[in-house]
Amino acid sequence: MTAPKKLFIKTYGCQMNVYDSERMAESLGGQGYVATDTPDDADMILLNTCHIRERAAEKIYSELGRYKVLKAANPDLRIGVAGCVAQAEGAEIMRRQPIVDLVVGPQSYHRLPELEAKARSGKRALDTDFPTEDKFEVLRQRPKSKRGPTAFLTVQEGCDKFCAFCVVPYTRGAEMSRPANRVLEEARNLVERGVREITLLGQNVNAYHGAGEGGDWSLARLIWALNDVDGLERIRFTTSHPNDMADDLIEAHADCPKLMPYLHLPVQSGSDRILKRMNRAHTADSYLRLIDRLRAARPDIIMSGDFIVGFPEETETDFQATLDLIDAVGYGSAYTFKYSTRPGTPAAERPQVDEAVKDERLQRLQALVARQQRATQDSMIGRDVTVLFERAGRQPGQMVGKSEYLHAVHVTGADLSPGRLARVRITESSTNSLAGTVFPSDDAV
Ligand code: 5AD
Ligand code: SF4
Secondary structure, three states: OOOOEEEEEEEOOOHHHHHHHHHHHHHHHOOOEEEOOOOOOOOEEEEEEOOOOOOHHHHHHHHHHHOHHHHHHOOOOEEEEEHHHHHHHOHHHHHHOOOOOEEEOHHHHHHHHHHHHHHHOOOOEEEOOOOOOOHHHHOOOOOOOOOOOEEEEEOEEOOOOOOOOOOHHHHOOOOEEOOHHHHHHHHHHHHHOOOOEEEEEOOOHHHOOOEEOOEEOOHHHHHHHHHOOOOOOEEEEEOOOHHHOOHHHHHHHHHOOOEOOEEEOOOEOOOHHHHHHOOOOOOHHHHHHHHHHHHHHOOOOEEEEEEEEOOOOOOHHHHHHHHHHHHHHOOOEEEEEEOOOOOOOHHHHOOOOOHHHHHHHHHHHHHHHHHHHHHHHHOOOOOEEEEEEEEEOOOOOEEEEEEOOOOEEEEEOOOOOOOOEEEEEEEEEEOOEEEEEEOOOOOOO
C-alpha cells in the first residue's frame, strides 16, 4: 500500500468556505489524501480563498510566494487555488504564480479529483466554469466519521441581488437552492454522526426555494421539516437579505421550537440615499419595521448585522443615519467594513470617499457596536440560558459552548461532555464571552 498523500487546506473568509473546504477534503480523501495541519510536509496545498476583503487577491499572491521554497524542495508538491479569488482571477493566477498547478472556482469543486489527477500528471488544471450539473450531488457528505456537535450545511448558493459593492453574484453566480430532500438527508446524516446543531448556509439563505414535495419549499418550510429530525436540537441560518424575510420565516421565529433566537440580517447602511446607490432595494424604515415584526414574533431575538462605511458619496449625514439606525435597533453583534473597491462592481467606478474619513467613521461605528455588544452580553447576567457544549476550555475542568443567543459560555466544574445541553445561570460577562454555573439539580436537559 502506498503512503497517503498529505493535504493542507487553508480556508479564508465565510462559513460557506469552511463547508466547502470540508467537502473538498472529503473528495480528495478518495484520491488518497489525508489532512495535515501544516503546509511544510504537504503533497498538496489548497488555498480556499475569499474575495470580500480588501486586496484579497494580492494577499493570496503573497501567500503563494511563500510556498515557492516548499515547491523548490519538493517538486511533487501540487499547489491549488480555490474559492472566490480563483473564480475572479482565473488563469491570471497561473500567469502570475508559476508554482500554481490548479485553479478551481466554487462551482466546480466536484471536478476536483479529475483536476488533481491532471495536476499530478504534470499538466496545469483550470476550471472556473459554471456547470449545469449539481456539484452538491457529487460532493454529498457521505463519510460516517464522528463529528463535533455543530455543523454547517449549505442549502443555497449564489445571489441575484447585485448590491453595487459586492462580488458575490460574479464569483458564486446566480442564486440556486438545493432540493429539500437532499438537505434533509444530509442533515440526518450529520445527526447520526453526533451533530446537534445545524447552521443552514447560503449567501442569500432566506431566498431559499428548493424543490420539495408539493413544489418549491421556502426556507421556513425547510426549517419546519428539520424541526422534525430526531436528535437535532438546534437550527440556525445565515446570511439573510431583508427583502427575503418572508412572513412564514418570521412566524417560524415565533413558533418553531428548534429555531434559535438569533438573526444575522445585514442592512449595510442607515441612509436611504446610500441604500439606493447600493442597490439594496429596501429603506432604513422598511428594515426597522421588519425588526419590529421579528421582535413581536420573538421578543428575545438577538439581532446581528453587517455595515459598510465610506461607500462612494457617503456624507457625514449619511453616516450619522447609520449610527442612528444602529441606536434604534440595538445589535447583539455586528460586522463592520470599510468600503473597498472590487473591480467589475458598479460602485468601483464611482467617486470614492477619502481614506482618512473612512478610517474615522469606522472607528466611531466600531465603538458604538462594541458598546451595544457589551450591553447585550451584560444583560444576560442573572438570566438562565441553554448551552450546547462544544469543547473543553483553557482552564482545567472548564467547558465552552454556545447559548441559544450564540454567546460563548464558559462553565467550570460540571460534568459535561461535548454535545450535552444544559441550563446555565449566567454570572459573569467579559469581553467576548459569558460565564455561568449549571442550573441547580438538573444539569442536563
Ligand atoms: N467593501 C466593503 N465591505 C464589503 N462587503 C461586501 N463587499 C464589500 C466591499 N466591496 C461586506 C458586506 C457584506 C459582508 C459579507 O461583507 O457588509 O454583507
Ligand atoms: Fe452580495 Fe449579499 Fe448583496 Fe448578494 S445580497 S450582492 S451576497 S451583499
